[in-house]
Amino acid sequence: MLSPCFSEVTLRFWGVTASVVGFVLHARLEVEPLYHVLSVSTPSGENMLSKEKVRAFQIEIVGYVIEVTLLVLDMHDFDVILGMDWLAANHASIDCSRKEVAFNPPLMAILSLKEEGQGRYLREVDVSLSSEPVVRDYPDVFLEELPGLPPYREIEFAIELEPGTVPISRAPYRMTLAELKELKVQLQELLDKGFIRPSVSPWGAPVLFVKKKDGSMRLCIDYRELNKVTVKNKYPLPMIDDLFDQLQGATVFSKIDLRSEYHQLRIKDSDVPKIAFCSRYGHYEFIVMYFGLTNAQAVFMDLMNIVFREFLDTFVIMFIDDILIYSKTEAEHEEHLRMVLKTLRANKVYAKFSKSKIEAITSWPRPSTVSEVRSFLGLAVLTVPDGSGSFVIYSDASKKGLGCVLMQQGKVVAYASRQLKSHEQNYPTHDLELATVVFALKIWRHYLYGEKIQIFTDHKSLKYFFTHKELNMRQGRWLELVMHYDCEILYHPGKANVVADALSRKPTLRQKIIVAQSNDPYLVEKRCLAEAGQAIEFSIFSNGGLLFEKCLCVPTDSAVKTELLTEAHSSPFSMHPGLSRTLRDFTVIWVVLDRLTKSAHFIPGKSTYTASKWAQLYMSEIVRLHGVPVSIVSDRDARFTSKFWKGLQAATSTRLDFSMAFYPQTDGQTERLNQVLEDMLRACALEFPSSWNSHLHLMEFAYNNNFQATIGMAPFEALYGKCCRSPIYWDEVGEQRLMGPELVQSTNEAIQKIRSRMQTAQSRQKSYADVRRKDLEFNVGNKVFLKVAPMKGVLRFERRGKLSPHFVGPFEILERIDLVAYRLALPPSLSAVHDVFHVSMLRKYVPDPSHVVDYEPLEIDENLSYTEQLVEVFAREVKMLRNRKIPLVKVLWRNHRVEEATWEREDDMRARYPELFEEYNFRG
Incomplete structure (x- = not known):
């Protein structure tokens, strides 16, 4: 390190007489003029002049500061060249064979010379575990290869099988030519080391290869079938947080990795045949433990805890094959390290020199942006x-x-x-x-x-x-x-x-927006103008947010925009009402259909409209165009069953007929029209995503001008007696007009034709329905079951409500309304449900004193549906699907017997019934 303000410069030792500094670097240093101009001769034969010098320039090496006087030269390839004057002043001696420079007094580090061209770079040698004197005393612990089979130890790897298990053998997997070549090489290496031997075992697991990061291939044995029938070893692995807690007060650390740790433990002789594997080149079995076996980590952890039992949580912590030695001082650490290596040697456990575990920190690139600085400061x-x-x-x-x-x-x-x-x-x-x-x-x-x-x-x-x-x-x-x-x-x-x-506290969206404003250059500029009073339309709120015309400015931050749209469209507190609320706040569509001509009207409205408002629309949109109808068939919406609506229709002598509860076939043509309208709305939503309601009249026109098979013509033609002059095909109809008696005659003929075709269509549709129809007839006083259905969304793992109750009751028949409708005596719990039902929703009840069904009463909704309730969780199991664990729970549903319990996904059940899981503590 160079002082006073430089941390990264190029140092070079060139064998020159004096030490020099480059022309670029000297511009940032305090220089003094020389009494005389010096001429410096370089190895290339070039002469340079030096007129200035830098006095007492400080160089820091391994914590030691050394001063040097530097001559200023016009060179650009190097920052500083250290010459013989600096080496002599610090009593440096050069070992050319070892390429090292030693100082007297020592600088607590060894400096080496790295060859490059005619010069030498001065660098500090990496201090590694292998350079420690203690480690050099135990070369037999750090071997490049294991010396052979491990000794018989206190612990051996044993495989305990579940009762009744028979040998399992699987056919070898197919391999590429390159994999077969690699397989032959690795099998020979394992044979030479004595880790495997030929086998005649009835067991056999297939072999496969997995690519390593360096591109080489790792030999793997697929022991999944063996692991399934192996009794699991529950030997506990230490918690990482507990291990860190043991490091209190420690300042010096050493970490040792074991070499091929699993190969340092023998398999119990009686269990060797169980881990046999089959390949293209023969049947073999391992004598030493191999990775992939279900209890391998637990057994090896047990072994290492026994080996280092007296040192654990004193100055050693273990995690499988990783050994961490920690001490408070260097002297203490040297003794601790020696004790650990001595223990490894005594137990014939071998280690390896691993690459630096702090390389990612020491080579961390210098942060260059605000985000990188924040990330760096938040690391540790x-x-x-x-x-x-x-x-x-x-x-x-x-x-x-x-x-x-x-x-x-x-x-x-x-x-x-x-x-x-x-x-x-x-x-x-x-x-x-x-x-x-x-x-x-x-x-x-x-x-x-x-x-x-x-x-x-x-x-x-x-x-x-x-x-x-x-x-x-x-x-x-x-x-x-x-x-x-x-x-x-x-x-x-x-x-x-x-x-x-x-x-x-969860940060609010407003706070996130305000924070993100500081990263938007445009908003930062506007904030400066607002603070200076030069931006009238912008202002700063009391919480620091930048406002535009009293609205919070949203920065160009994709994450903030995504969350903002999510809150506006998908949040349960501000659920977006859909396209219907985009412009004019319309939320519903009133569909009116003429039974004769099939002509339809689509009238947009709002869910907040009262019955009187709908009556106004009825008069202005229906009666104005068609007059007062003889009868109206509608569903049982509260608007149509209100006293106001009934009074209006009674005043106009219009008969009201309501469709049967939960039997949409009563008004099938309107239900079918609703499906058509939904399809048209979806298509229109793609073309006009924010103004579909303004195009509703075009949908109505398109429907009324479309051919209907039931009446044999378009509804427009049936209603007005002539084809519609479409705005798309202006010349399709021409200018011919029907006048006087001809219009009356053609209209009557059209009506007769429509009725005839409607009757034909109805007969055809009735014949389709009669194929699977079975006539049911009940008498007053009979008892029947009423059909119900579980709520949609109650999903089961692999089954969807198959065991759910489909009928409730029995209920007594009070009145027969017509051939296909009956009035039932419903209990008070179903008072909100209309008591007239179609015969298809009823099933005959046959009394049987020996058949007693005891169940909790269902909470039936107004639409004759119910929500299935979970009442008990009494089992747990984990299934494997494509190497992914899926936790399942066995649950009992209300109104079901224990035999009808189902297996469900645990995460789904926990999300929907968290209160039940608080009472149970499953151990997987």
Whole structure:
């Protein structure tokens, strides 16, 4: 490192008499003029003049600062050249054979010379584990290859099979020519090392290759079938957080990787045949443990814990094949490292020199943008507790969640936060803040128990919690827990408690927009103008947001725009009503159809219209054009069953006929027209996404001008007695007009023709329906079952409501309305349902005293549907699908027997019924 303001320059040793600095670099240094101009001769024979020098230029090498005087030369290839004067002043000696420079007194590092052309670059040698004197004393531990079969150890890898398991053998997988060539090579290597041997075992697993990062191929054995029938070893692997907690106070670390760790453990002799594998070149079996076996990690972890038992959690932590040695001082670490290597040698466990684990940090590129700087600063923010106690907790709660921060000596140890549970959302503010304290004490108990703790909260009354005379039952339980800790609750203003506050509160969309405004150059420019009072249309709100005509400016940030559109269109709190609300706030379409001519009217409206408003539309859009109808068939919408609508039709002598409940075939032509209109709306929505309602009259015109098979002509022609003059085909009809008696005669003929064709069409459609129709007839007093259906969206894993109840009852028939309709005696729970039903929804009830069905009554909705309810979860299982685990739960539904329980996806059930899963604790 160069001082005062340079950290990256090129140093070169060239064997020159004096040390020199380049012309570019000297411009940023303090220079002094020379008394005399010096002429410097270079190895290339060129002469250069030097008129200035830099005195006491500092060079830092491995923490040591060395001063040197540099002559200024007009050179551009190198920044600094260190000459013989600098080497002599620091008592440097050069070892040409080893290409090293040693200093006396030493600089605590070895500097080597790297050849390049005629000169030498001066660089620091990488300090690695292999260069440590302690490691050099144990060369037999760090071998390039394992010396052969491992010794018989206290632990051997055993395979315990489930009872009744028979040998499993699978045919070899097909391989490419390159894979077959590689297979032959690797099999020979394993044979030479003694790791495998020919086998005659009835077991056999196929072989496959997996490409490594460097392009080479790794030999893998597909032991999945064997793993399925192997009894699992539940030996616990340590938690990563617990391992980090052991490093308190440590400053020096060494990490050792084991070489081919699984090959250093033998297979139990009786279990060797079970891991046999088959290939194109023969049947073999492993004598040593191989990766891919289900219990391999647990067994090897057990072995390493036995080997290092006396050192564990003292200065060694283990995670499978990784050994981490930690110490507080270098001298202590040297002794610890020697003890570990001695143990490895005694147990004939071999290690390897791995590449640097901190290479990604040491070679981290210099940040060049604001985002990269923020990312770099946020990489390492947590510290390991040093064992001195005195922890500080900052806590905060909101209506969204709980958040807390654990700190020690001003450094963050851990963050914690979670969402509120459903019952916690009803807590008062005082209990919510106290719940955060309890949450922190529970989750960090391993840090806090027995230590002195200060807890800061922005809820002032909480500091008097220990002196409250009256506590509710919940607070009493929490007080009993808090009293086990040596803690003090202090008040901290909310504005200062920013970290815990951020953890507990979800940032609002408005806040995200305001933050993103600072990254938009256009808005930054407008903000500057607004602050200077030069942009009248722009202003700055009290929360710091930039406004345009009192509206918050949205920056050019794709993430913010996506979230904004999601909130506006898909959020459950502001669900976008669809295209119908885009311009004129229309939400519904009133469809009116003439039974004779099939002509239709599509009238847009709003769901907030009252019955009187619909009556006005009826008079202006229907009666004005067609007169008063003789009868009207409609559904049972509240607008059409209201007293106002009935009174209006009674005044005009129009008979009202309502379609039968849950039997759309009563008014089939209107239902069919609704389907056609939906298709037209979808097509129109693509062409006119924001103004479909203004094109509704075009849809009406297109429908009425379209040929109808039932009447044999277009509805327009049936209504007006002539073909429509389409705006698309102006010359299709011509200018011929029908006048006087000819018009009357042609109209009558058209009506007769329409009625005849309608009768033919109805007969044809009736014959289609009669094919599968079975006449049912009931008498007054009979009891029948009523057809119901589970709500849509209740999905089952592999089955969709097949076992759901399809009928409820029985109910007594009170009246026969006509040939196909009956009135039923419904219970009070179904009072909202119309009591007249089509015969197709009824099933005959046959009394049988021996057949008693006991079930909970269904909660039937007005549309004769019900929502299936989950009542119990009593089993759990994990299925594998394409190497992906799918957790399933066996659930019992209301009104079903235990035999009818179904397997469902656990994540779906947890999302829909979280309260049931709180009562169960599954162990997978």
